[in-house]
Amino acid sequence: MNRKRLGLFGVIASAALAITATVVPAAHAASEILIWADETRGPHLTTLFAANPNVIPGSTIKVVSFSSYDALGDALDKYTGSAGPDIFIGGNDWVTKLAKSGKLAPVTLTASQKSKFAATNFFDLTYKKKIYGVPVDINNVAMVYNTKLVTTAPKTYGDMVDFYKANKVSKGLKAGLCFTGGGMAWGGLSGLSALGADPYFMRAKGVPDVYKGFNGTTFGNNVKKYLLDANGKSNGFFPATDTGCADNFKAGLVPYATLGNWEWKKYADLGFTMNFMPVPGVVAGTYGHMFGSVNGAFLTTNAEKHGVAVAAKSLLTGYFASAAGQIAYEAIELRPPANLDAQASASVSEAQKNMANAATLAGIPQIGAFLGSNAGGANYWDSSGGYWTAVLVQGKDAVVEGKKLAAMWKKNVAVGKADL
């Protein structure tokens, strides 16, 4: 390489470095708290913090929105090093996996802060006795009935089935009960539970009963009685998938549907009455459980790496967990806030309160340690839908499959309790 060329190389290198130095922003500004959220929460949080930029003195807040909830989960799974967020808002079912892998950092709440939430809210945010986030809002579904089809609230599961059978042909019903949001596993728990299948049971003290499982035979017989014809095929009351549920419900072709608390407003705007209630059980006065879980704002180990751990903790405990913070956020997000003071606030809508009431009546905490456990062969998320496919689509015996489901979930709980 001659001198001329060397000189040229020097010029190029210098130019390149100069461009780099001027163009490159700091990888992560020292006082910037980075929040990741999904496609609905992200824009809402951006709006929230644009209106309240000085929530944490001395720190700025940057929100990154992902294209979907799954995309957010994927990104949280896959980021390495310090590339991830300081805080993310999301589902509690990620807690076990992320905490186990060292991506979450514990948060310490004062007794006063804890007292502002239902004690069971913290199940969802806990892994091995450490709390990794703060409850932000209630995440649940609740059933509504179309008052144009049904005039009174059903008292039992049988009432709904009877109505469906009596009106199936005359009203052209496509199904009796279906789930518009939350999927067949998360949103569909109440459908299983109303007939007797629960992934775990809670004791009166609000702690899980790790020894009790549901009775697969009773459940299977209920499925036979309410959902199958005499020839063992589905009577059409309860479809094995949620495909088309929303459209059919809107079209008046399904009398009962569960709605997610993130979507109720569009149904309210269409003129549906928000007569939220849990799915009734086979005996009057009993209800199918539903995940009355909370969405959390979680602290990651990146906050420490980025030098914003203190500010991020303040944002979690001082804002996201506070009544004022939740009222401001839920005015945009429209879900029921988790903070009890915020729930009682007049600025929370009637529908939000009804949703929260339904959760109070039949909600169970979403315990990721049990639900995500594969010890029995498959976790709750895969096996719950699997049961409906096996029985309603493939025509397998409801009792035999019910027993398999019961054994599987019991083992999942027995092993999963180590992660509580």
Add this chain to the structure above:
Amino acid sequence: MSGFVRGNFAFMGKVALLAIVTAILALLTEHAFVQKEYAIGSFLLFAILALNFTYLTKFSIPLKFFVPGILFFIAFVIAPIIFTLSMSTYHYQTGNILGKVEATEQVVTLGAEPDANGTTFDINVGETPSGDFAILVSDIANNKFFISTKDARTEVPASSVTLDENGVATAAPGFTLISAETLSKSDDYSRIHYKYQDKFYIGIEGQNVGAVFQQSLTYDKAAGVIKNVVTGDTYKDNGRGNWAKVGAPDEMLTPGWRAPIWFENYTKLVSDEKVRTPLIKVFIWTVVFAGMSVLTTFALGLLLAMALNRKIRGRRIYRSILILPYAMPSVMSILIWAGMFDTEFGAINNLLHTHIAWFTDANFARGAVLLVNLWLGFPYFYLICSGSLQAIPTELQEAAAIDGANPRQIFRKITLPLLLQILSPLLIASFAFNFNNFNLIYLLTGGGPRETLDGQIAGATDILISYTYQIAFGNNTQDFGLASAISVLIFVLVASISLYGLKKSKVMETFG
């Protein structure tokens, strides 16, 4: 025109282009080093040097053509292979993601236990006259105040402190408050364990919140163990990426780290029934799927090519229509097919007046997968067969016809053997492609249906690559080590099949 290629203008263009590429690579290098991705950073640095050296010297003219390709080959072929090979020898799964140093740091961090009462205080952060970080602690319930530093706790009489409207001390003798804005620039102060009492310290849990902790877990680097100072338990490296309790090895601290376990992931493929049984089923279906896909797409493509090889009316229109599925993005086609196969609302069931659960019955799902792949794949074979048919000298067929061969005999004895000779490499490539046809399976059936109640991990339409994805990403416990081992197995299988096929077809001799 030549001035643009060779003159000063071209030279300046080259310099500008090189400067831009160097700048971009320098930017990426900096990011990589900031993220502590030293291998990536080093490679990018090497790329900068290689590119500048190659294009600014006359060291090697051929290298000027090859160097970008070589760099991409290293980055996107060699590096992933090495990484996958390397990870296949590690215990690398959910719970064992971090490096050992970071995992140990986190174990110790998680070993900070709040005191039994969950005591918290309102605090303000400041400094002592000697410049040390200090916190002014307000025990409002007991009307007590004290200043804590790393080494000392000094009581402050209530009469000496200035209180805000909430009764929290904001000023005291020997304590200078630091503003939140200043504190936000560095959080060194938050890593300090401020003196409380006995073994307890105050940790900072927010800008104005301190909580009382006891450090129960400590790392004894010299002895290579973690000790629980409260219970007296000792945790040793179990050689598999976890600190395990001495005397009770199943009790492990989290998180763990990636640890080498050498060939255990490979032996698991054979020795662990939970892995072996589905793997064999998936392997068989993968071979059937790839073989059937090649066979059906080739057969249909050839049939159409032969049909349209004759002069018929509207041949160009037919040809254009036939390559349409190939022109459409496959992702879109697959998703449309998925909708058409829907049991309740799908066009196929509606047209046939059936209620077939296409994706919940194993056989129907496999049929659907092959059908969709036929749709996606036949235009390719139609195109290459059309070209190949025209390359076969017509004299051979004419001579055979004169000798009395009928069209079927001409096809079997002349056309097909010649076609196969020409197309063998493409058929083998198609087999290898379908062996790893992840998109189709993932988008159409997701690998299902799975008999989840029987504990099946692998679905009826899972092929090896989608099964690997399921193991790596599709579950709450993600086993990247095992998935890497299966990926290596797939690589070996595809490479072997391809090599064997290429040898048999004698294509490689052309390059000899």
